[in-house]
Amino acid sequence: MIGRIVFTNVNVIDGTGGVTHTTDVIVNGSSIETVGPSNSAGSADAAPAVVRTIDGHGGWLMPGLINCHDHLCNKWLRTTPANDYQSARLQRRHSSPGTHALEAAGNAVWELCQGVTTVRELGGPGIAIGQEMFTNVDVRDAIESGRIAGPRVIASRLIIAMTGGHGTPWYGVREADGPDEVRQAVREQLKGGADCIKIMSTAGLANYPHESPDTDEYTFEELSAGADEAYRFNKLITTHAMSDSAVRRAVRAGIDTIEHAFLATTKGIEAMADGGVSFVPTARVAWRMARNSPPALAELLESAGHRYRVLEAVELGVPVGIGTDSRFTVLEEMETLLEYGVPVDTVLQGATGIAARICGLADSGVIAPGKRADLLLLRTNPLQGLRSAFEGLELVVKAGEIVVASDLSDIPLRPLRPSAPLT
Template sequence: MTYLLKNIRVITCNGDDIFENGEVLFSEEGITEAGISVKKPEGAVTEIDGTGKTVIPGLIDSHVHLGMDASPDPFAKMKDDGPEEIAFKAVKQGYEFLAAGITTVRNLGTRYNADIKYSRAVKEGLIEGPRVFAAGRPIVMTGGHGHVMAVEADGPDEVRKAARQQFKAGADLLKVMATAGVLTESNEGPGGIQLNEEELRCACEEAANLSKTVAAHTIGTEGIKNAVRAGVTTIEHAYLLDEEGVQLMVQMGTYLVPTLLAPRLILDKQGIVPDYMLNKLNQIVDDHINSFQLALEAGVPIAAGTDAGTPFNVPGLLADELALMVYCGMSPAEALRSATITAAKAVKADSKIGTIEAGKTADLVVVDGDPLTDISILKNPVHVFKDGRPYQGTALNKVPEVQ
């Protein structure tokens, strides 16, 4: 079916191109034309009047965990889940992501490689869900952060083999743990170094051989630098950046995915989440925004991600992450690009998604009002199209509220 959005503000995310009263012609084959006016084709066209509304590219959440249930201790729950339970949760979460206008996710860790299998099911049309760039099982040191869902590997040779195993299983990218983390119980601080620079470099070399990317979980300063020097594509979280780390990221072209919202969803959950999580967070949370602002000011490319699946971090909170990024110094336009074209570039998919222009995949979200004036309106999509098809799930316009 061919659709024509008309009388609508079109934020293309392709440079500064905005059409205040524009049109977009698209179908399952992709976007045919976007501009002030388009040439209407012969044959049936479904017209949608967008008066007072804005259309943006489909949103991309660059850090999620399909199958992780957002419970107070999701790793403990995941340890008891079989592949069927994790798959069921992933399917439900996919509907919730789409309802929030999130048409693409980058999944950075799921037990049993369930995200790889989920991604295949979406591609084959067996289920409805977002496009998934799947890392499958993360690569961690023995006993490292997230080991309950991971491939444990020690030393360069084991890491190299683990990387090859993940690509054999169908992973689109690799997730590696360069430091300790908040959700894994241990005696070390959350920023302690885990996989070292040499080990990380082996994973990056294997990914580069296949033109794939690598995402590194990082909290501590030295772990961040190890990962950047090793050649990872994206640094996740980065609570404790310093000037040297930021300059390394600029020099290497490394992306930052800050996940600012994730820790703030659990800080007030004393007695609900395990004490060790709060004890770790209290050591680092005040530095998180400072690190984000340091990177922003230096021009580090930033892609938006929520860390969905972590405690109380349910699917669909990307608009809240963008609002927090704006609060911390980003312009609304920059924030929107971080969840569209910048995120697409981080997974080497910007030739297909991330902007509204002829030839791109028809992932589109329509909202009331102007998100460049009020970014929070992204929480309530009016229409969501993925691959040119409308999503009509019952969850539409029921995105959770975050205080």
């Protein structure tokens, strides 16, 4: 049962750049009721629902983290050496659907414990030797029903790519060629329960040199058809795009978000700004691949200056969101943007208020009355030290329910129990 939670004596980072010191936040059911000084005991006593008062002891309350680009089935890559990717990925195609499903479930809990309350899941697992297994829609539904614990999942279902395009043969890809078939592929994903659409504009890094990230895949007509179809059904569409030409083509085609843009130039970033398109740079991937790739690829990435593109995007007001891609954590991606020179406040918004906009979640990412109560209680101020603050994560509240209570909190540590509030 979800009741009322009264947080007292907290500093609030609201997800839009605002900070309020020493105040109270009241959560009622799954929503935030009030933000501001309250005679909390009085109002709580008057309320009929179950009440828990949590003294924040001057800690920091912020919106739950939103990971704009995730692959819950692929976190195993974290421990795979760079020179083993291809063989490891190919080998994984022989893993059973059960293995993939269990790993996705485990990784969902892993991220929830890091303070991630929403992930946009953009593809996976692979198609097992020619047959569709399960998709991120199934993971979403299992979490939503309370059968397993995890962040809310915004699911893309299968990725749409050209025949033999990026993502094949590892990810769950729907191959489609020509505008009509792309349109049909979008319809199939929506029929299958997708919340958003992911489409591949270019080749990628993972299958180098078989494919090179500067190869454009989908044509303007194909991307336009996909964007139009998603738009007609009021769904957002995002694209994996590496090259500058692909970034600009995708913006012209009406795609809502560009993922990666590792090889973009200033022109591509300006196109995003002019087109009102958002950007999820997955910077940690670019950073790592520039250090762990064959020399030619490393040189290509290094010379492209992704770091400067990210800074230009921020400068031009492009909404820049935090996305981890396969192997990294939200904290690691935030730290990378910080190293790039993005202000810490903008970085945090990229994982909260801005991320919510990118993912189309009007109810989330912000601490304000009426918003969904996805909240983190941190011992120290993340604006003054991201890592130390997240290492001092005390509580994770998802839709008004305390789902993670660390041993730092006053609340006794209990095993994580999905859909069972701590009482």
